[in-house]
Amino acid sequence: AAENTRRITLGQVNQLRPKLPLLKILQAAGAQGEIFTLKEVMHYLGQYIMVRQLYDKRQQHMVYCGGDQLGELLGLESFSVKDPSPVYDMLKRNLTSAAM
Numbered sequence: 001a002a003e004n005t006r007r008i009t010l011g012q013v014n015q016l017r018p019k020l021p022l023l024k025i026l027q028a029a030g031a032q033g034e035i036f037t038l039k040e041v042m043h044y045l046g047q048y049i050m051v052r053q054l055y056d057k058r059q060q061h062m063v064y065c066g067g068d069q070l071g072e073l074l075g076l077e078s079f080s081v082k083d084p085s086p087v088y089d090m091l092k093r094n095l096t097s098a099a100m
């Protein structure tokens with residue numbers, strides 16, 4: 001119990017370690033290091049989509065990731081940012097807890 005309290009106090013809770021294929025994508029979007037919060041992972045994935053111009057300029061909620069590493073990870077050609085479930089499923093497969 002004390003250990004968990006310490007972790008929460010020090011904000012170590014919810015530190016996540018991406019598996020290598022996801023880490024490479026985050027680093028391509030400017031991420032430093034190997035341990036992130038979920039918020040940081042989502043931020044860098046958003047940046048990645050922007051930088052790689054994977055979103056449709058006219059229908060900006062559509063992401064066309066076929067042929068990109070992101071599409072490989074998601075197992076999808078495209079998805080809508082309005083339905084995050086495929087992204088969360090991918091993150092479940094590609095993030096491990098970095099807790100001590």
Ligand SMILES: C[C@@H](c1ccc(Cl)cc1)n1cnc(-c2ccccc2)c1-c1c(C(=O)NCCN2CCN(C3CCCCC3)CC2)[nH]c2cc(Cl)ccc12
Pocket residue numbers: 042043044045046047049050055060061081082083084085087088
């Ligand atoms: C609500 C949030 C979201 C977050 C997670 C999920 Cl699983 C779905 C949806 N979201 C809403 N639109 C986007 C988005 C749309 C097109 C291109 C880039 C991002 C995002 C995504 C963010 C993000 O960090 N978003 C910050 C504000 N965004 C507004 C949209 N802005 C751009 C929209 C296209 C035109 C240029 C601005 C960028 C900043 N991170 C993501 C990561 C992925 Cl795998 C997929 C989508 C996003």
